Amino acid sequence: MTKVIDITKEIEKFAPKFLMEDYDNVGLMVGDENKEIKKVLLALDCTNDVIKEAISFNYDLIITHHPLLFKRPKNIIKGDLIGNKVITLVKEDIALYSCHTNLDSAKNGINQTIVNMLGFNSSQIIEPNESGKYKDGGLGRLVRLEKEILLCDVIKLVKENLNIENMRIVRGSEKVKVLAIINGSGQDLFYKAKSLGADCIITGDTTYHFASDFKEMKISIIDAGHFSTEYLVFLKTLEFLKEKFIDIEFSASEKCKDPYDFV
Numbered sequence: 001m002t003k004v005i006d007i008t009k010e011i012e013k014f015a016p017k018f019l020m021e022d023y024d025n026v027g028l029m030v031g032d033e034n035k036e037i038k039k040v041l042l043a044l045d046c047t048n049d050v051i052k053e054a055i056s057f058n059y060d061l062i063i064t065h066h067p068l069l070f071k072r073p074k075n076i077i078k079g080d081l082i083g084n085k086v087i088t089l090v091k092e093d094i095a096l097y098s099c100h101t102n103l104d105s106a107k108n109g110i111n112q113t114i115v116n117m118l119g120f121n122s123s124q125i126i127e128p129n130e131s132g133k134y135k136d137g138g139l140g141r142l143v144r145l146e147k148e149i150l151l152c153d154v155i156k157l158v159k160e161n162l163n164i165e166n167m168r169i170v171r172g173s174e175k176v177k178v179l180a181i182i183n184g185s186g187q188d189l190f191y192k193a194k195s196l197g198a199d200c201i202i203t204g205d206t207t208y209h210f211a212s213d214f215k216e217m218k219i220s221i222i223d224a225g226h227f228s229t230e231y232l233v234f235l236k237t238l239e240f241l242k243e244k245f246i247d248i249e250f251s252a253s254e255k256c257k258d259p260y261d262f263v
Helices: 004-014 048-056 081-091 101-105 110-117 151-162 187-195 208-216 231-237 240-244
Strands: 027-030 039-043 061-064 095-098 124-128 138-150 168-170 175-185 200-204 220-223 249-252
Touching (some): 004 061, 004 240, 027 081, 039 048, 110 151, 110 175, 138 151, 138 187, 151 175, 151 220, 175 187, 187 200, 187 208
Parallel strands (some): 039 061, 175 200
Antiparallel strands (some): 027 095, 124 138
């Protein structure tokens, strides 16, 4: 009999909680750690649609990348977006677990997985996190290419491997020799990536002034979007759970969607 705690222990062995950033919140958000588990739903966010999907198909546990309780709520009440979700999860006896920046920073976590999915080999961690005796963890990866490649070829690679049709491009330089790859919102690491010699950054959620400044500094940005640089990568990263718990059904949410439409 597999319980919630059995699955969460494996995740935290892979991505220890101490790797999370100070602002973050990871772990069991809602539910009983001793609840028996037969079906697990994987999603980037715990949206109402994802919760309805879990109810409809009798999932016992939802595992998300982004935490539902990111900041400490003042209350849990009906009529409030988060309150409604928590109340529904408790009522339906569905546990919710989130692994966020600890999974980003883990040795073979999301930051490393996206590098692998794009067919590169990372040579350096942009912002190392070596808490305690843990090594090779941290945010962002640097890829130093043996030969320069064209920006257009990197763009094509990202689109094909991350299943993206449209994305924003800042053309700082048409040739790429050093890539910085940062899943999700990576702006906080842009200047660190620049200091390490990056001439192209792959990330999401780039704001106007960063785009303008880095274009002037001749550094290209491939803004593939927050969702697109994380959801498929999140699913790929957690594939080890299927191998560990062969008696459990793990499914990717069909209701987990990018909140942005591109028209």
